[in-house]
Amino acid sequence: MDMMKPNLYEPADHPQEWTPEMYQKLEQARDIIEEWWLPNRRQLDRLGGVLAMTEMSDIYYGLHKSIIDAGFYGRSIPKEYGGPGWSLYQCGLLSAEITKMAFTKAVDDAFAYGEPWCHILQHWTPDEDTKREYFKRTLDGGFCTIWATDPESGVDMGGMRGSAVLDGDTYVLNGPKWWMAMCSPGPVGLQWHLALLKTDTSKRTSGLSLFIVNDDAPGIIRGREGDLTGARWGCARYELLLKDLKVQKKCLAAPEGKGLYAIVDGMNKHMGNQAFQAVGVSEAAIKQALDYTTTTIRWDHPLIEYQGVHFPIADMWVNAEAARAITAKANKLWDEGDTEAKHGKWSILAFKFAAPAALDACLKTIELMGARAIEREEGWPMELMYRDSMVFQLYRTPNIDRKFLASYLVRRRL
Numbered sequence: 001m002d003m004m005k006p007n008l009y010e011p012a013d014h015p016q017e018w019t020p021e022m023y024q025k026l027e028q029a030r031d032i033i034e035e036w037w038l039p040n041r042r043q044l045d046r047l048g049g050v051l052a053m054t055e056m057s058d059i060y061y062g063l064h065k066s067i068i069d070a071g072f073y074g075r076s077i078p079k080e081y082g083g084p085g086w087s088l089y090q091c092g093l094l095s096a097e098i099t100k101m102a103f104t105k106a107v108d109d110a111f112a113y114g115e116p117w118c119h120i121l122q123h124w125t126p127d128e129d130t131k132r133e134y135f136k137r138t139l140d141g142g143f144c145t146i147w148a149t150d151p152e153s154g155v156d157m158g159g160m161r162g163s164a165v166l167d168g169d170t171y172v173l174n175g176p177k178w179w180m181a182m183c184s185p186g187p188v189g190l191q192w193h194l195a196l197l198k199t200d201t202s203k204r205t206s207g208l209s210l211f212i213v214n215d216d217a218p219g220i221i222r223g224r225e226g227d228l229t230g231a232r233w234g235c236a237r238y239e240l241l242l243k244d245l246k247v248q249k250k251c252l253a254a255p256e257g258k259g260l261y262a263i264v265d266g267m268n269k270h271m272g273n274q275a276f277q278a279v280g281v282s283e284a285a286i287k288q289a290l291d292y293t294t295t296t297i298r299w300d301h302p303l304i305e306y307q308g309v310h311f312p313i314a315d316m317w318v319n320a321e322a323a324r325a326i327t328a329k330a331n332k333l334w335d336e337g338d339t340e341a342k343h344g345k346w347s348i349l350a351f352k353f354a355a356p357a358a359l360d361a362c363l364k365t366i367e368l369m370g371a372r373a374i375e376r377e378e379g380w381p382m383e384l385m386y387r388d389s390m391v392f393q394l395y396r397t398p399n400i401d402r403k404f405l406a407s408y409l410v411r412r413r414l
């Protein structure tokens, strides 16, 4: 049986949504993925983290440099700050396609995905010169990461131990962090970070402040590198110790005491983009399931002709279409400035649906493909896509999203 074009979302079928600039970026992304990622993905994933950077440095840095040279960073930076000013919906549409082409969300992360830090700079950073400086740095290829999680408090950020003490015009930062992305030799540009620490230890969340930290600042001590099962490629994740790290007052990323609110606001936007990555995973999994079941003959018939195979594929499709619909709604409402969307209601609802749907689609496809699904060398990307998608459930954790959504539903803090 010939594999027909599946009835899944294709940019070419939606010319009203894809501007010429978006098409151009899509084609550039396709070229980069085909040249740098697809031929090397198994080795990069196997080595992971710093080993991938050092033992395959030509490929690792070549891939990142081609992303930067093609101008992917800073897509959401507003025009008045020198960026192209893409909407969240436009960023998300591209993210879903990059995720599909690369068979993993981790590659879209390297394309600078939703850039929550740009939102934080734009809406929270008090010092105008600082804001402009770090927008420019982003456009020049300076990746930013968020250093929030403390090893002892986890999702309970208000319980964080790390502190920042003001001494004249300078804050002195001390404290442990873990899971910190990109604190190894950076992709290419001038890296920087947003570090969350307590400026008032007598308070919980309202005592937290957010600081802009340059990657080469003295006082950043790298500890153990995490050896992850998923999201291995792209960046290493470290334990960190900030020790007497000095940050000028003008490098507050948000007013003192508003650090966590700024991060939550940035993440509310970011979840709209993450949900689109999850949609991309679901659609890529369906495509893989169709590729395999239409070309594999068992008992003289392609697998796709058996009714038992229709059921999981139909279920995946229902979820993928529903995830795309709610994610599109969330992103468009955000772009329109809808108040509930700005409070995160829609992006979290969308993510809470799209993320488990993506993992479920991976598992269903793995089951449909049998042993080949976990065979790394044969070229089927399912096990990588599944491992990389697990982080959807770990960044924010589903319970915290449930807690937020239930609070929203009953209109009070729970």
Ligand SMILES: Cc1cc2nc3c(=O)[nH]c(=O)nc-3n(C[C@H](O)[C@H](O)[C@H](O)COP(=O)(O)OP(=O)(O)OC[C@H]3O[C@@H](n4cnc5c(N)ncnc54)[C@H](O)[C@@H]3O)c2cc1C
Residues within 6 Å of the ligand: 145, 146, 147, 148, 149, 151, 153, 154, 155, 156, 178, 179, 180, 181, 228, 231, 237, 391, 394, 395, 396, 397, 398, 399, 400
């Ligand atoms: C691949 C990866 C990359 C990461 N990158 C970064 C990064 O770049 N920067 C950064 O700052 N952090 C990063 N993190 C950390 C991530 O944000 C944390 O893992 C996350 O916040 C959860 O914290 P924790 O793992 O300590 O879980 P815990 O806080 O130990 O929580 C464990 C579980 O308990 C649940 N739980 C906690 N409290 C409650 C409650 N009251 N009611 C019900 N359930 C509850 C949680 O939902 C969770 O499921 C990364 C994590 C991963 C896996």
